[in-house]
Amino acid sequence: MSKLNEIVLVLRVAYARAYVRIKGVNRDLTHCVIDVFLPLLGISAIILAYKSMGAPENLLGFAAIGGAMIAFWYNVLWSMGSQLYWDKEQGNLQLYIISPAPLIGILLGMAIGGAFNMSLRAITILIVTSLIFNIKFNLNAILPAFLIFILTLFALYSLGMMFASSFLRFGRSVSKVNELLGEPILFFSGVYFPIKIFPVIVQLIISIIPLALGIEGMREALILNKSLFEILWIIVLLIILGIVFFMLAIKMLAYLEKLGKTKGTLTLKWD
Amino acid sequence: MGLNKKISLLKTLFWLSHQIEANWTKFFIYLIYITVRPTFTLLLMIFIYIAVSAVRGPDLEYGYFILVGQAFYNLVGSGIIGIAYTFWDDKEHYKMLKYIYISNIKLSYYLFGRASYHFIEGIYPLIIAFILGAYIIQYPIFELKPNLPLLFINIILGFIWITAFGFLVASFLLFTTNYGWVVIDSIVASLLLFGGVLYPTDILPYPLNIVAYYLPIKYWLDINRAVIKGIDTIYIFNDLIFILTLSIIYLIISLLIFKISENIAKKKGLLDISVSF
Numbered sequence: 001m002s003k004l005n006e007i008v009l010v011l012r013v014a015y016a017r018a019y020v021r022i023k024g025v026n027r028d029l030t031h032c033v034i035d036v037f038l039p040l041l042g043i044s045a046i047i048l049a050y051k052s053m054g055a056p057e058n059l060l061g062f063a064a065i066g067g068a069m070i071a072f073w074y075n076v077l078w079s080m081g082s083q084l085y086w087d088k089e090q091g092n093l094q095l096y097i098i099s100p101a102p103l104i105g106i107l108l109g110m111a112i113g114g115a116f117n118m119s120l121r122a123i124t125i126l127i128v129t130s131l132i133f134n135i136k137f138n139l140n141a142i143l144p145a146f147l148i149f150i151l152t153l154f155a156l157y158s159l160g161m162m163f164a165s166s167f168l169r170f171g172r173s174v175s176k177v178n179e180l181l182g183e184p185i186l187f188f189s190g191v192y193f194p195i196k197i198f199p200v201i202v203q204l205i206i207s208i209i210p211l212a213l214g215i216e217g218m219r220e221a222l223i224l225n226k227s228l229f230e231i232l233w234i235i236v237l238l239i240i241l242g243i244v245f246f247m248l249a250i251k252m253l254a255y256l257e258k259l260g261k262t263k264g265t266l267t268l269k270w271d
Numbered sequence: 272m273g274l275n276k277k278i279s280l281l282k283t284l285f286w287l288s289h290q291i292e293a294n295w296t297k298f299f300i301y302l303i304y305i306t307v308r309p310t311f312t313l314l315l316m317i318f319i320y321i322a323v324s325a326v327r328g329p330d331l332e333y334g335y336f337i338l339v340g341q342a343f344y345n346l347v348g349s350g351i352i353g354i355a356y357t358f359w360d361d362k363e364h365y366k367m368l369k370y371i372y373i374s375n376i377k378l379s380y381y382l383f384g385r386a387s388y389h390f391i392e393g394i395y396p397l398i399i400a401f402i403l404g405a406y407i408i409q410y411p412i413f414e415l416k417p418n419l420p421l422l423f424i425n426i427i428l429g430f431i432w433i434t435a436f437g438f439l440v441a442s443f444l445l446f447t448t449n450y451g452w453v454v455i456d457s458i459v460a461s462l463l464l465f466g467g468v469l470y471p472t473d474i475l476p477y478p479l480n481i482v483a484y485y486l487p488i489k490y491w492l493d494i495n496r497a498v499i500k501g502i503d504t505i506y507i508f509n510d511l512i513f514i515l516t517l518s519i520i521y522l523i524i525s526l527l528i529f530k531i532s533e534n535i536a537k538k539k540g541l542l543d544i545s546v547s548f
Binding site for chain 1: 460461
């Protein structure tokens with residue numbers, strides 16, 4: 001198979017997997033409403049806490065942007081990271097592997113579908129929060145903010161693809177790993193507060209977390225009115241992270257698939 | 272069932288809960304595991320205070336308000352989720368609910384025992400998170416003179432109303448699991464919004480502030496804040512009456528609803544139906 005045909009096949013598989021994910025999640029309108037309503041409760045509590053302390057308006061906007069982005073992290077952990085493990089438990093993984101569909105296409109489709117679903121929700125959450133609490137954003141910076149948003153998703157879901165291949169090895173401890181990665185990453189990403197309050201050394205370390213970078217970039221564009229030039233470093237860093245994570249995900253997936261076939265761990269014991 | 276038998280059952284349920292929750296690792300790692308999530312959740316909230324302090328200057332009393340509120344709110348989450356998740360797991364994942372139902376133990380007592388484990392287990396991370404949070408906001412915890420007997424009584428009262436909320440969720444889960452997590456998350460998140468965890472409930476706009484007065488969490492947290500400081504009982508006497516009354520009312524109502532739901536589920540043959548796995 002030529003390289004071009006391989007790429008076409010990956011894209012076709014990605015489309016098929018993304019279609020299932022988008023259709024499956026959005027066909028139930030109740031779920032869509034709930035996915036927006038539930039995070040709003042938490043974000044509202046944070047914004048009210050800020051108001052109660054007499055915080056500057058900027059911080060309310062910071063919390064709104066960070067709060068809307070939380071869903072992406074959980075989606076990466078639970079709907080990307082754990083997915084291949086769940087597929088293995090349900091017997092789908094072996095079907096994927098014996099079919100001509102490349103696993104990377106399946107992961108890519110999961111990422112595209114998940115990112116699309118979460119984007120719809122995150123944008124709705126942000127709009128509703130800003131309407132309820134009268135939070136003002138710099139709408140002139142909507143394009144740079146959107147660029148950062150897209151690059152954040154690219155880096156974040158590439159990281160998710162890495163998780164998916166490595167979590168396949170963890171077995172049933174995978175849910176524990178996910179739980180351990182949940183809140184600490186949200187904390188270090190500063191979802192509710194500016195990461196500038198961390199010491200510089202911590203800020204440097206957390207700049208490898210796409211969520212932290214993305215949230216910071218969008219805040220700087222939409223709230224602090226920074227120019228594109230001033231946030232260029234975030235854009236460059238997100239591109240680098242995205243490419244590195246994506247390449248690593250491809251390598252890890254190939255390695256772990258091979259390892260799984262050799263050791264016979266791609267199916268459950270009783271299958 | 273006699274008291275000795277009930278205590279013996281409770282011990283078994285504790286053992287069972289511990290095996291289910293912790294058998295995947297060593298005890299020490301398990302202790303770290305159960306501490307990470309509540310600690311970082313508390314840090315998330317504490318850093319909201321730090322972010323404001325960096326601009327407006329520190330207000331230690333507000334820091335203490337959030338510290339106690341969030342530390343004990345974690346216990347609320349683990350208690351409610353303890354019952355709800357146990358129920359869900361047994362019904363949908365392990366498919367054990369029908370066997371529990373036909374064994375010589377009441378379902379409500381089984382859930383109560385399993386919930387007790389989750390509640391008590393939640394106290395350890397609460398203490399760790401509280402100390403770490405106090406250190407970060409530089410609150411002088413060694414100057415606190417907690418009224419320990421009253422704190423203990425209040426924690427017991429907390430266990431009662433939290434268990435009641437757990438039973439309410441479990442009643443709902445008897446009929447559906449598709450929206451199970453939604454109900455659990457809605458209740459836990461609503462308690463954060465309306466319960467005076469991060470801010471005094473007076474800040475809520477009317478009529479939302481009225482909701483807070485009918486929730487035991489508001490009084491529970493206020494009492495915790497007061498007794499940890501060692502404030503005289505006379506100043507929190509009204510809150511104590513409120514929490515006692517509300518806890519009993521919630522428990523009676525929730526057990527009634529659970530009983531009715533259980534009977535309906537039994538008649539409709541829903542006890543052994545699993546839909547989510």
